[in-house]
Amino acid sequence: MKQMVSENGHYLIGLEQNKTGLLSDPIQFPEYAVLLIHKGKGTYHADFSSFGFSGPMLLFATPMQTIYLQSETPVTYTLLRFHTDFYCIETHREEVACNGLLFNTIYIEPSVTISETEHTALYQLIEQMKEELERKDRSEMVIRAYLQLLLAKCSSMKLRSLNDKELNLPKDAIMEKFRLLLDEHYLTLHKPNDYADLLAVSPNTLSKKAVRYFGKTPSQLIQERLILEAKKMLHLTSYSIKEIAYRLQFNDEYYFSRFFKKHTQVSPLVFRNESGRTTTVNLSIQ
Template identity: 55%
Template sequence: MKRICSSSDETLLALDAGEDCLATPVQFSEYTMVFVEEGEGLYHADFGAFPFKGPVLLFSTPLQLIYIEQQRACKMSMLQFHSDFYCIEYHKAQVACNGLLFNNIYIEPSVKMTEREARVFKHLLEELSEEFDITGCDEIVMRGYLQLLLAKSSSMKTRSSANLADPKERDEQMEHFRQLLDQHYLTLHKPADYAALLAMSPNNFTKRCTKYFKKSPSAMIQERLILEAKRQLHLTRRSIKEIAYSLQFSDEFYFSRFFKKFTRVSPQTFRQRTGISIVADLPQ
């Protein structure tokens, strides 16, 4: 593995070409991009399991529990960056990847690539790898490569989503569920609540949701609440107590138990490991 580290030896940027780097479940403090040049398998990210076949890019946000179950030997590289090195929210005008590549519970955390796109991406990773080998590598240059890789990934994801916009594949009721969840995740916490709003039986709702989003309704309801909790922990300086109340928990201790049950770390640990974004100090 090649790394740029902070003064306290925390990873800021890393590139790993190990083919078994995600063979066992792990939680990274960094944003992670996995370039699978060839091979196929199942990508596990929290409660979701997503089939893939190379060439493909796989993504994860900090402290997601991820691993790859290889079904045909994979040739892959893993690129990671800490938000202290590159804040995707601060740079959203340059690279619109927040909510597209990362921090989106509704779309698969992957981008299928053409052979040409894979060659371009591989070449950029090779150039980045060479920069790591240069004594005193320039962080500005490394940040530039990272931004270019993210921009290309976002562009590929946007094109891929447009190409897959087949009306036959679109489930309007599940798209309505997406809207309802964004509207009511603070107050409605049971799948039956949403099934009723959709005028569906709970059993049919569960089957349709699991097929469409590759996750159960209960998992998605939890993920949506956790996503907002992570956003506030990372992008604001609100106290844990303030965040708990904003998410309508009765107290900060119940919130902490709920958060830790899902993420395996406490809210305070999450904040310590991911840092507070520079966005938190910008004028609102």
């Protein structure tokens, strides 16, 4: 058995390899997902964004993201999924540093190209995890240790990839300022024109630069930033849906629920119930 479930049958962690049809159609997993592409190329769709991939490569997905693979050549892969009830990346952020880097980020692609050597190392680690999962006397502590090491290695590879990219592609000062402004004003400024005014550029210039720099339009980034904060509150706090709507400055919880479902395909309550709420972390969000 290549998976572990709780006493009530709740999926905790598991590995799957090239399961027929699993990722060929849009699907939402309640768990975090790490996809190790061994061979093949195509397009990775995650919610409303798309990214090209070519193995060996790592792809990542956060809980309840709508994802699927559109292949150009035959693709082989290993899919690792883990629920926050088994391993909370926020609780262990100092050890693995993957939150905002591999998962829960709107500014960078949820992927990293890896070398054959890195692929071999990750595959061996996954095989060791698989062996432990299949043992009758398997140890949760050992499996968690493998997962933590895997995530830490993936984060390190992603950081190296970003550093290499920065060396070859100088930062755009206007886009970096847009990123800062969006993180500061996403609760109150919801139109691209608002940010264009603050940056003293035309809306058309802002749009072209954003698509070139982030691969997304300003409108997409604004909406995704709000959704990201909503997911954070649903996952890491005990706030009610009504209180979250209030803190995100929506007129009422029903409008918030419609907005959330439009962009995630699920309601806030379903997201919380499926992805879980971390009881060991309770953010104080002002």
